[in-house]
Amino acid sequence: MAVISQKNNYSLKQFSLLSIMFFLFSFSSLWAQDISGVDESKMDLSNSTRELMKNIKDSDINKEYLIELIEKSRDLKLSEERYWMVLMHYKKKTFNRFESYVDGKFFFNDSEGKYEPQRELEATLKGFFYGDKENPLILHPQCRFTARYRWLKEKLSIEPSKINEFQCTRFEKWKKSLDVESVTLVFSSFYLNNPASMYGHTLLKLNKRRNIKGLDLLDYGLNFAANPGNIDIISYVYFGLLGGFPGYFSIFPYYMKVNEYNDTESRDLWEYHLNLNGDEIEKMMYHIWELLGTYFDYYYFDENCSYQILSALEAARPTLYLSDKFSFIVKPVDTLKLVSEQKELVSSLKYRPSVLSKYKIMYSNLSDKEAELFSDMLSDHILLPDDLTPERKAFIIETFFEFSTYKKYLNEGQVEESEKEYYNKLLLLRSKIDEKPNIEFINTIPENQNPLSGHESTHASANFGYSGRGYFTSLVFAPALRDHIDSPVGYSAYSQLYMFAVGMKYFYEEKKYPQLDYFKLMEVISLSPLNRHIYRPSWKLSFGAKSGYNELLKKEDTDRIYAYFTYGMGPTFESYDWGYLDNFAWYTLIGAELNGGYLFHKGYRAGTVVSSGILWRMTLFWSWKIEANHHWMYPDYKNDWFDFKAKTNIGFNQSFALEAAYEYHLKADNYNEISASVKYYF
Amino acid sequence: MKKTLLSLTMAAAVTAFAFMPANVHAAYGTAGCGLGAVVIGGGDGFLQVSAATTNASFYSQTIGILLGTSECTDSGVIKAEVEQKVYAFNNFETLKKEMAKGEGESLYTFAHLMGCSAEAVPAFGQMTQANYGQIVSDSEVTPESMLNSVKELAKNDSTLSGTCSAL
Numbered sequence: 009m010a011v012i013s014q015k016n017n018y019s020l021k022q023f024s025l026l027s028i029m030f031f032l033f034s035f036s037s038l039w040a041q042d043i044s045g046v047d048e049s050k051m052d053l054s055n056s057t058r059e060l061m062k063n064i065k066d067s068d069i070n071k072e073y074l075i076e077l078i079e080k081s082r083d084l085k086l087s088e089e090r091y092w093m094v095l096m097h098y099k100k101k102t103f104n105r106f107e108s109y110v111d112g113k114f115f116f117n118d119s120e121g122k123y124e125p126q127r128e129l130e131a132t133l134k135g136f137f138y139g140d141k142e143n144p145l146i147l148h149p150q151c152r153f154t155a156r157y158r159w160l161k162e163k164l165s166i167e168p169s170k171i172n173e174f175q176c177t178r179f180e181k182w183k184k185s186l187d188v189e190s191v192t193l194v195f196s197s198f199y200l201n202n203p204a205s206m207y208g209h210t211l212l213k214l215n216k217r218r219n220i221k222g223l224d225l226l227d228y229g230l231n232f233a234a235n236p237g238n239i240d241i242i243s244y245v246y247f248g249l250l251g252g253f254p255g256y257f258s259i260f261p262y263y264m265k266v267n268e269y270n271d272t273e274s275r276d277l278w279e280y281h282l283n284l285n286g287d288e289i290e291k292m293m294y295h296i297w298e299l300l301g302t303y304f305d306y307y308y309f310d311e312n313c314s315y316q317i318l319s320a321l322e323a324a325r326p327t328l329y330l331s332d333k334f335s336f337i338v339k340p341v342d343t344l345k346l347v348s349e350q351k352e353l354v355s356s357l358k359y360r361p362s363v364l365s366k367y368k369i370m371y372s373n374l375s376d377k378e379a380e381l382f383s384d385m386l387s388d389h390i391l392l393p394d395d396l397t398p399e400r401k402a403f404i405i406e407t408f409f410e411f412s413t414y415k416k417y418l419n420e421g422q423v424e425e426s427e428k429e430y431y432n433k434l435l436l437l438r439s440k441i442d443e444k445p446n447i448e449f450i451n452t453i454p455e456n457q458n459p460l461s462g463h464e465s466t467h468a469s470a471n472f473g474y475s476g477r478g479y480f481t482s483l484v485f486a487p488a489l490r491d492h493i494d495s496p497v498g499y500s501a502y503s504q505l506y507m508f509a510v511g512m513k514y515f516y517e518e519k520k521y522p523q524l525d526y527f528k529l530m531e532v533i534s535l536s537p538l539n540r541h542i543y544r545p546s547w548k549l550s551f552g553a554k555s556g557y558n559e560l561l562k563k564e565d566t567d568r569i570y571a572y573f574t575y576g577m578g579p580t581f582e583s584y585d586w587g588y589l590d591n592f593a594w595y596t597l598i599g600a601e602l603n604g605g606y607l608f609h610k611g612y613r614a615g616t617v618v619s620s621g622i623l624w625r626m627t628l629f630w631s632w633k634i635e636a637n638h639h640w641m642y643p644d645y646k647n648d649w650f651d652f653k654a655k656t657n658i659g660f661n662q663s664f665a666l667e668a669a670y671e672y673h674l675k676a677d678n679y680n681e682i683s684a685s686v687k688y689y690f
Numbered sequence: 691m692k693k694t695l696l697s698l699t700m701a702a703a704v705t706a707f708a709f710m711p712a713n714v715h716a717a718y719g720t721a722g723c724g725l726g727a728v729v730i731g732g733g734d735g736f737l738q739v740s741a742a743t744t745n746a747s748f749y750s751q752t753i754g755i756l757l758g759t760s761e762c763t764d765s766g767v768i769k770a771e772v773e774q775k776v777y778a779f780n781n782f783e784t785l786k787k788e789m790a791k792g793e794g795e796s797l798y799t800f801a802h803l804m805g806c807s808a809e810a811v812p813a814f815g816q817m818t819q820a821n822y823g824q825i826v827s828d829s830e831v832t833p834e835s836m837l838n839s840v841k842e843l844a845k846n847d848s849t850l851s852g853t854c855s856a857l
Contacts, residue, residue, distance in 0.1 A: 178765060181764060182765040185767045186767060223799055223802055225795060225796060225799045226799060259767070261776075263777070263796070264780055267780060267784070300766065406791065432829065435786060435787070435790040435822070435826070436790070436822065439789070439791075439822030439823065442792070
């Protein structure tokens with residue numbers, strides 16, 4: 009969730025530190041969410057109104073009309089209506105209590121407004137009449153709570169003359185300058201190198217009414233993000249999980265967002281046009297104005313960017329029930345799917361390739377000879393020979409531009425002087441070629457990568473198998489996100505991301521209770537194939553707890569659980585021209601492993617692990633993964649061992665797959681197992 | 691409870707922020723002009739974009755809605771008089787590429803900001819390509835100098851001077 013904008017992307021080192029922090033704070037975050045309570049103070053409604061009335065001075069002329077409106081609102085039970093719930097972001101808690109997700113003080117007119125829908129409604133009406141006495145400098149409530157005013161005015165048939173209606177010039181000007189005709193839901197794809205963006209990000213694009221097409225960059229994007237400022241990584245994780253950052257809605261010219269995602273972070277943008285009618289858009293704009301002036305506590309897992317964007321859509325069309333469909337982890341891709349499942353809501357799709365995607369597809373279009381020239385351009389800064397046609401010359405240069413842009417951002421904007429000079433020379437050279445190469449093909453939507461067509465993002469599987477310890481059954485539950493072996497459709501093919509995944513195992517012959525196989529608090533594997541002149545290391549980071557039953561441990565230790573932390577790095581080679589991309593990869597990761605637990609003589613062991621494996625996609629829905637690992641650990645009794653794993657997955661649709669696996673642990677009493685499983689994605 | 695405490699702290703911090711004197715906010719934008727300023731101050735202008743989307747505008751936008759303050763934007767919308775500049779600063783690298791090519795979405799959007807009619811947009815692209823060497827002749831070219839020379843050239847171009855209204 010690219011929700012927390014950071015000036016720099018995290019380096020791998022920071023990433024690992026971050027992960028350790030994750031480890032430490034995840035549990036406390038769960039706890040914090042559970043006990044987040046409702047304020048204890050309870051007020052009798054009639055009392056509160058009496059109090060409200062007491063504060064109104066006799067000299068105020070429209071007191072009677074206000075009382076009339078308040079009584080009418082009670083008769084109509086307006087505070088129980090869906091739209092009031094939506095506008096105030098109330099969520100029902102236990103015992104018929106409510107709590108608003110909004111944390112900004114200026115959002116409420118009543119001190120208890122966060123918890124008391126009726127009190128807040130009455131205080132809002134009062135505010136409309138008498139202004140905000142405590143904060144006279146800020147916008148008048150009529151102009152601050154534009155959507156509330158609009159709705160209450162309609163519901164209660166408020167007569168403007170009796171209430172002293174304000175001209176909200178700033179709001180009107182703002183609305184007019186945005187002049188929104190339609191709305192697009194934008195998904196920015198997964199970005200494993202920044203923990204804040206691993207699950208992708210969503211924002212809304214507000215499309216201006218125009219006579220001329222093709223000016224999308226000048227539209228505005230509505231974004232919800234936490235802003236940690238320049239703080240250290242520990243506070244970042246701590247507050248990200250526990251909700252110490254205020255999350256703000258803000259609007260930015262869309263070109264800023266395109267630059268940020270497409271160029272700086274190399275993430276593809278998927279734009280889903282929404283079918284909202286004029287009235288719905290109007291409602292939404294009235295509410296967006298209210299949102300821009302407040303903040304929400306930001307929570308990485310649930311009250312995040314995607315969640316809040318859904319609430320903005322509900323304000324447009326309150327019959328959409330989107331934001332209450334989630335619990336625990338709100339993944340941007342799920343919110344996207346949910347929106348697309350609504351009847352006739354998504355009408356069309358536009359794709360904006362990232363600078364990296366553009367480069368890759370352009371590079372693949374080079375002939376062998378041109379690719380050789382391209383290498384020479386990189387290494388020797390050559391100027392192109394004259395036997396090329398002007399179109400091809402232009403095409404190669406443009407390919408080089410995309411590559412340079414990608415590389416520049418990768419190096420955080422640092423470019424060597426000689427490279428800068430060469431780049432400028434190529435710019436000048438390109439300007440002298442009038443012919444325009446046809447590069448339309450780079451905008452073709454790669455349907456295989458459409459996040460909507462990917463498998464669902466939570467999975468559970470039931471396995472049955474035979475092992476060195478007899479027959480067994482195991483169950484796996486993984487709330488996020490995917491394994492390498494899953495179909496690559498809709499995801500980054502080379503990413504594996506687990507969070508809070510748990511596996512339980514039961515050996516029939518031993519007739520003991522089911523035992524924990526593993527608990528993956530977090531596991532990220534990001535493979536970056538070395539080709540097309542992109543040389544980035546592949547890496548793996550994993551930590552959690554697992555059982556030692558399949559290792560070189562004494563029989564009586566086999567059920568013991570220990571904690572592990574692994575980090576590895578290495579190269580990946582890919583055969584990308586075997587029919588289609590991302591077809592076959594061979595990776596080797598060399599890293600360190602640290603284990604801790606009672607079963608080790610000294611309470612821990614540490615060492616090195618070398619993993620090497622292949623990932624082979626026979627089709628988009630049939631994958632193989634074969635991996636061998638060698639461990640050297642110290643200081644425990646058996647210092648090194650080898651294991652081997654092979655697995656295949658056949659996907660049938662977005663929610664169902666079959667898997668088969670074989671595992672062999674050399675010297676671990678030669679433990680081995682073979683299993684078959686049914687996997688369900690939901 | 692922890693959640694509540696943290697919320698309270700943040701509420702206090704933000705409230706305190708809201709009542710700070712105006713010049714404290716200005717510190718976020720080096721040139722005192724919210725959104726574009728950080729980008730303007732950043733020279734090369736890369737990661738400055740995200741700096742702009744974080745520090746500069748985010749507080750000022752929220753506070754701006756409530757109090758109505760900002761020199762570059764009206765409640766988050768870039769003011770018309772600085773729109774060309776802010777656009778040139780934020781899209782400088784892309785514009786250089788597209789001017790050299792003589793076409794592209796960012797360049798055509800730029801033409802639109804110069805007030806060029808839809809028919810004049812391709813001609814605008816060609817003009818920037820033909821004069822590319824002149825526009826970025828100086829290796830020290832800045833977004834601002836680029837903007838000025840493009841405008842100057844368009845004014846002297848017989849086709850564009852009549853059809854682009856915001857030069």
